[in-house]
Amino acid sequence: MAALFDYSAQLLEGAALTLELAFTSLCFGLLLGLAGAAAKMSALPWLRQSAHLVSNVLRGIPEFLILLICYFGLSNLINTHFAGTLSLSPFAGGVVALALVFGAYASEVFRGAFLAVPKGQLEAARSYGLSRWQIFWCVQLPQAWRICLPSLNNMWQNLLKDTSLVSIVGLEDMLRKANIAAQFTKQPFLFYAAVAVVYLLLLAASNPAFAYFEKRANRGYASPA
């Protein structure tokens, strides 16, 4: 247990990087998801079909493989086409991979949520003379947000767990720090168990956060008695 104390600063640093990676990927993933959902509901058939194809492909490949392809593939791409020796940082590779996976799932969830907003709402907004942007921002998004929050909670938890994969490509996240500590102290069980507990706590902490969001998003609705 004393060993755990010695490495606690390192592990905390790793945990901070894990969270940083998760939040960065979440931001890009949400944007990708919205863009994907918009493409899936587009009036242009080729855009709709290619959006469905891309999201199905991304959801059929293991996250780990996507990470490896993004990390090594993007570096290769940059080096061969731009004749540089630029190498993509593991952090950027991780964000690209995790955001792509998140976006692929989110686009499907957002599409469902936008379709679930009653049509009458749209017609009412249009007859009030709201612009297309106003309709999206003030009528569609808040209601779709409310519908997709439970799924977003699930996807966020998966994203947080998937960040552990970046330790394989050498990013110094919590799991990689535990790897290093385990090698030095010969106490792998202790450190991996500690990492597991931190993940449990982080995931447990996101439940009340989402409960708050859900309460806020549902404030215009009567609470089910």
Next chain:
Amino acid sequence: MDQLALLLSQSWPALLDGLWISLQLLVLSCVLGFALAVPLAVARSSPQRWIALPSRLFMSAFRGTPLLVQIFILYYGLAQFEWVRDSALWLLVGDAFPCALLALTLNLAAYMAEDIRGGILGVPAGEKEAATAFGMSRLMVTWYIVVPRAIGISAPTLGNEIVLQLKSTALASTITVLDLTGVARRLSIESYTTDALLLAGLIYIVIAAVLSLLTRYGEMRLNRHQPR
């Protein structure tokens, strides 16, 4: 595309070996995981707290931590203790393949148990009452009525879980198992390109598509007596 075809023509035996390992991991972990998930879900739904609590702890531990961490705990972590290395448990966690299989099975069991629990909650009370009225004991009601109905109700999510499990098997490559991802990683390192990884990705997509067709068919068969 030409590069991928060339790679496939050169290294298909290795990829096929990897695919075989991946499929073994998938099928075995699904069968064992499902067998474990049913009693877990029944225990979790028990009104007796001391029966429900252990299964609840198991489920939140395995659903609340990354699979990669679980694999590392089983493979590297348990080796720390001498009593594990001297016990029969070592047959399971001392070797990479059985250890990966164990981690995948326990992880899947936790997720499936949660799905089946949802199904148990969805079994209409009237069916249970009817069974009791027929003079069935509680055990019989659970075994002949509640569990089959719960599996039927949760079939769509269970099928989804199987497709997701295919993607989880890729993590076995992190503890030196040469599954499809493991072989692709080795080929990719040897050739300094990502072609092998892309090829493996294509193979995964094809298998995922086949799996989702199979699970949809299984779902239909399982609920064929239900009115639509």
